[in-house]
Amino acid sequence: MTATTATEWEMVVGLEVHCELATATKLFCACRNAFGDEPNTNVCPVCLGLPGSLPVLNRHAVELAMRVGLALHSSVEPSLFHRKNYFYPDMPKDYQVSQYDEPLNVGGWLDLPDGSRVGVTRAHMEEDTGKTTHVGGGGGRIHGADHSLVDYNRAGVPLVEIVSEPDIRSSEQAKAYVNELRAILVAIGASDARMEEGSLRIDANVSLRRPGAEAFGTRAEIKNLNSVRSLGRALEYEVRRQAGRLEAGEPVVQETRHWNEDEGRTSSMRSKEEAYDYRYFPEPDLVPLAPSDEWLAGVRAALPVLPADRRVALAAAAGVAGTDPAVATVVHLGLDDLVLAAVAAGAGGRLALNRAANELAHGAVPDAAAFAGVLRMEGDGRLTATQAKAVLAELVASGGDPEAIAKAKGFEALDGGVVAAAVDAAIAAAPEEWARFVAGEAKVAGFFVGKVMAATAGKADGKAVTALLRERMADR
Template sequence: MSTTLGDDWEMVIGLEVHCELLTATKLFCGCRNAFGDEPNTNVCPVCLGLPGSLPVLNTGAVERAMAIGTALGCEIRPSSFHRKNYFYPDQPKDYQISQYDEPINTGGRLELPDGSVVGITRAHLEEDTGKTLHVGEGGRIHAADHSLVDYNRAGVPLVEIVSEPEIRTAAQARAYVAELRAVLVATGASDGRMEEGSMRVDANVSVRPAGNEVMGTRCEIKNLNSLRSLTRAIEYEADRQVALLDAGGTIDQETRHWDEEAGRTSTMRSKEEANDYRYFPEPDLVPLAPGAEWIERVAAGIGPLPAERRLALAALFDGGPTPAQRDQILAVVDLGLDPLLRSATDAGVPATLALARTANEVATDTDAALRLERTSFATLLGLEANGTLSATQTKAVLAVLLERGGGDPGGIAAELGFESLSSGSLAATVADIVAAHPDEWARFVEGDKKMTGFFVGAVMKATGGNANGKAVTAELARLAAP
């Protein structure tokens, strides 16, 4: 139930998510598909719509679209391309090439972490538009006197994923986009970076009296570029519609713009002004008809999806994770940090500790976390698990590891003045003893359990019994790891 609507009204929400594909080149030409390059440096006769140029479809984009369809349980079908005509300078051709009545993917579903299921109507290929910059009066188009256009993004491949109008709350809409994002990243189709515009959401929102089957008149809110905007815009829009209806008014079907600063939606285009796109078949492109073998090959290349990865993490907890741990698992998988967590548990670190450190400390800087050397992280948590480092010390070392992208946790602990532990000197002592006993070491590496006792004993002797046995074992395992 919505936090804002009360029990008398129900929201009906359908989402259109535009996802830029992680290809090397654009959809119909060999220009680079890259974010943040100098304006108008990735353009050619095809994406500038120069006379005589011809589009040729990118295999990489088609395969990513098929991967998305597969992950969403869609039927992958023969498809074709249309021209969508409109008068706006973000496409130099004055039309966008899109899929219209024959999309590549139809009829899928996405199951959300709470168990609810949202139907997917279609997921089709199309090209992105250029970036317009409105000059004058704070960048607002109505006050601008002219616009500047960068066509680097024009022609970048997109998949537009259209949901059924089956979403009922702003929170569910948020969960849908978060889960979809994790799925898109898992398939390798997208980097999922909403802040860079890699994923952009349009929301169709209507309200109806609770229990009513008939749909209300909907409004489409354009270009919601963060989960926060999505949630706020839907709640604002539903409240606006309910207030209008409660006051005896009616809803006009229209396209609305979300103003993040003001926190409200406003009319962008009424139904009367609705675009007349005059779709017609793109004569320069032949149909696309992937065969079963190609579809299977793409499907085989898709890694485990988020739902499966969450189950795998949950299975690490005896008696199952607590509700708080479930939320942490959700966040860790959303951020793609589960391989890091698994590197620690695979090295023997208890799941509770590995999850806590990953969700609380590591997740604060996702970019750094994804660069972090997994062995460094696993070794560090090993030192915390065996009591060599306290929780506070571990967090301090982890902060340095994240900053540097990796390193020797024991050495960093020593740098930070955690001298009593002498992890650095322990590592050096172990290394010396290993070097002095090559034959025993070879047997240890081959898995001879008796050699563990030999080396721990030798280190104890060398350190006068001051070494931590677990720390020595962990260090030996680290040295022996391939």
């Protein structure tokens, strides 16, 4: 396979994301919904599927599922639970209660930071299964294992399955979709969205077609994607695999494939012919779920501002494009209020975004007034970029007044004449480099900036030095 292959094919991806809802109790019983407890301690007759037990729907789980739907611009509709029938030891009843052709949340979309929009087909409710550990033999899979252990603590935990339209065209976009979805789920309090704990799990449907083609190719469904990184790697692998087949004149087989993280490849689990017939039918132990208008309105009113809307507001206030990467980063870090406050206090929007995105990604958040103060000093030219970052670091570490910190560090703006003299000295000392700069080799500017910095003990402003160099070149 050649590196050019992928560019000759268009990747078409739809994602199914299973999200565990952050309820106190399970979907159909009062058992604790908690990760990491002693196995089989959060169980009862209902979630163990004991004979005679019956499910009772958790109202809070419905509310969280409605929040998910509203955040994805879905239409929240009267819905029905079905039974999805198949045998597996981690499923106590040997059927899963899920929603089928009448899901709670219908349609919708997700706007990504890069400005693209991915359609949402549906977001339906269902119960999680238990967790099986296969011991010995078959590499962690049931066939060939010596024995298997099942933990039913997870059985009956409420899930929302969010199914996207096949609108995703690159692995980067797929990763951005999942990251944005996680941000939304956390923002609305629906889930902790921790992939490492399995509270967010992804299946990817992947196919290829020639750019410009309308019809979709045959897809493969990839399972066992346990991180955003795995998702990206698996999609890249799958594109190469499918392209290889298509270019060799072999068809892509509709099948379910398993991503092996260690080997970095997917392998066939079962083909379409071997696919289960789930024999869906309406769950007779539950009644139809039709949230009232009042309930829906209450849930809608209580929704927080979503990341996409926060990005729009922040970009507008900072005077930059909504797709600016720093905007997404600041919102992701939850620093938009800080930046908005700084801008309101007179700091430059661009500068505030960049400093927040790059200097405040870790550690404490500084006092908003002090943050604005540093930015103003930098914007006025009283601090160089390097000095401003140093003051900011001190603010984050110990707090204090930016003016006092700058003074203590000796960061007083140099007299313009001192810098100009240092620039002229540097040019005179390096005629060869100067000739290259004059000839258009812009990167040589860094050499001169370094010399001037050394001569001024780091107090010169790099930008001012570059500007002076350009002046000298024009004045020749």
